[in-house]
Amino acid sequence: xxxxxxxxxxxxxxxxxxxxxxxxxxxxxxxxxxxxxxxxxxxxxxxxxxxxxxxxxxxxxxxxxxxxxxxxxxxxxxxxxxx
Amino acid sequence: xxxxxxxxxxxxxxxxxxxxxxxxxxxxxxxxxxxxxxxxxxxxxxxxxxxxxxxxxxxxxxxxxxxxxxxxxxxxxxxxxxxxxxxxxxxxxxxxxxxxxxxxxxxxxxxxxxxxxxxxxxxxxxxxxxxxxxxxxxxxxxxxxxxxxxxxxxxxxxxxxxxxxxxxxxxxxxxxxxxxxxxxxxxxxxxxxxxxxxxxxxxxxxxxxxxxxxxxxxxxxxxxxxxxxxxxxxxxxxxxxxxxxxxxxxxxxxxxxxxxxxxxxxxxxxxxxxxxxxxxxxxxxxxxxxxxxxxxxxxxxxxxxxxxxxxxxxxxxxxxxxxxxxxxxxxxxxxxxxxxxxxxxxxxxxxxxxxxxxxxxxxxxxxxxxxxxxxxxxxxxx
Numbered sequence: 001x002x003x004x005x006x007x008x009x010x011x012x013x014x015x016x017x018x019x020x021x022x023x024x025x026x027x028x029x030x031x032x033x034x035x036x037x038x039x040x041x042x043x044x045x046x047x048x049x050x051x052x053x054x055x056x057x058x059x060x061x062x063x064x065x066x067x068x069x070x071x072x073x074x075x076x077x078x079x080x081x082x083x
Numbered sequence: 084x085x086x087x088x089x090x091x092x093x094x095x096x097x098x099x100x101x102x103x104x105x106x107x108x109x110x111x112x113x114x115x116x117x118x119x120x121x122x123x124x125x126x127x128x129x130x131x132x133x134x135x136x137x138x139x140x141x142x143x144x145x146x147x148x149x150x151x152x153x154x155x156x157x158x159x160x161x162x163x164x165x166x167x168x169x170x171x172x173x174x175x176x177x178x179x180x181x182x183x184x185x186x187x188x189x190x191x192x193x194x195x196x197x198x199x200x201x202x203x204x205x206x207x208x209x210x211x212x213x214x215x216x217x218x219x220x221x222x223x224x225x226x227x228x229x230x231x232x233x234x235x236x237x238x239x240x241x242x243x244x245x246x247x248x249x250x251x252x253x254x255x256x257x258x259x260x261x262x263x264x265x266x267x268x269x270x271x272x273x274x275x276x277x278x279x280x281x282x283x284x285x286x287x288x289x290x291x292x293x294x295x296x297x298x299x300x301x302x303x304x305x306x307x308x309x310x311x312x313x314x315x316x317x318x319x320x321x322x323x324x325x326x327x328x329x330x331x332x333x334x335x336x337x338x339x340x341x342x343x344x345x346x347x348x349x350x351x352x353x354x355x356x357x358x359x360x361x362x363x364x365x366x367x368x369x370x371x372x373x374x375x376x377x378x379x380x381x382x383x384x385x386x387x388x389x390x391x392x393x394x395x396x397x398x399x400x401x402x403x404x405x406x407x408x409x410x411x412x413x414x415x416x417x418x419x420x421x422x423x424x425x426x427x428x429x430x431x432x433x434x435x436x437x438x439x440x441x442x443x444x445x446x447x448x449x450x451x452x453x454x455x456x457x458x459x460x461x462x463x464x465x
Contacts, residue, residue, distance in 0.1 A: 016454070037310055037388060037447060040314060040388060041385045041388045044384070044385040047383065048385065055179075056179045056180070059303045059308070060300070060303050060304065061304070
């Protein structure tokens with residue numbers, strides 16, 4: 001079995017909360033697919049799923065605007081915290 | 084650190100001996116006396132969820148819920164202090180504060196040296212935080228704040244305000260000290276309830292706030308800061324509904340078993356038993372929702388937010404219904420300030436309004452159900 005990529009996991013989670021079609025580059029907040037309450041739900045999901053801890057330094061909407069942006073952010077976070 | 088069980092037992096005893104008998108007196112005098120606040124701090128209540136390393140009790144969500152019920156059952160206004168000081172401001176600093184901010188503010192909040200209040204609401208802005216009128220501009224490493232906040236619980240005595248302000252489309256959270264030049268407060272009175280909660284308007288006139296008092300980032304993550312704070316607030320209010328309803332049910336039952344009409348104690352009448360049964364069943368349901376939300380919060384589950392929203396929505400409406408029925412069971416005496424149910428009735432109403440009115444939460448809950456309960460292909464349209 002092929003392991004799901006980070007982006008696939010994020011996409012699947014967001015898709016459970018969005019009726020509209022979107023891809024990995026769709027800006028989900030900008031397009032109005034999800035509301036601000038979902039922002040903290042997504043944050044909680046990312047922390048639990050990828051064992052990361054989002055702090056004030058990570059609070060930039062650019063990090064969460066799309067599936068690809070989230071994937072890059074999680075990788076950056078891991079690299080930063082492995083060092 | 085004292086054993087958790089001991090702490091909760093002592094708070095229960097304190098609430099029974101010092102808060103419940105005086106709750107009506109606090110309302111009449113429109114203040115919570117200093118000795119009560121000192122005792123709350125001494126019992127660790129003001130640092131309930133603050134980590135041990137910063138001087139708090141580090142209660143988890145379930146224990147904090149139980150503590151909220153214990154305090155709220157005895158005195159709703161003291162419970163309000165927990166909501167703003169611990170849930171809204173303490174949790175925000177714990178989550179989004181810099182290490183320096185945590186080390187400076189949290190120990191002082193835990194000891195009660197500093198009381199904190201949450202300053203989001205404005206005369207024209209309630210749940211829709213996007214329209215905030217309080218403004219800021221930056222001058223070097225300082226920010227100049229101007230504006231007015233309203234309905235700020237404990238605003239009249241707080242030393243620290245978590246203030247939300249805007250610069251055009253950008254919004255930022257600031258830790259504003261009441262001692263800063265340009266900060267003034269006006270006590271709010273003639274309210275339906277919460278007379279002793281020191282509600283106030285906060286006026287900010289050219290208040291200079293240093294960069295180190297910005298919570299989180301300048302213009303960044305406002306949605307995260309404000310929504311996590313309100314999420315904690317809603318969890319507190321959900322348990323507050325349980326607290327008021329339990330107190331009202333206890334009153335209803337105690338009165339029903341002693342008050343006689345037509346030669347019988349009134350609890351023997353089916354009409355009274357129906358109200359007691361409904362209150363009891365609904366209270367159990369609300370407590371179950373609060374515990375379910377608390378377990379998810381303790382587990383840091385993403386669904387904790389919607390579970391908390393549902394618990395707050397149900398529990399606040401339930402408290403209003405139970406308190407209304409309690410007044411009904413008390414009959415004419417339910418109108419009298421000689422009995423506590425009229426106060427519970429007034430206090431319950433507030434829960435349906437604060438931290439998102441029931442009407443604001445309904446579409447959130449509906450949208451969740453519309454997504455999660457849709458079963459494609461269950462039946463074909465005729």
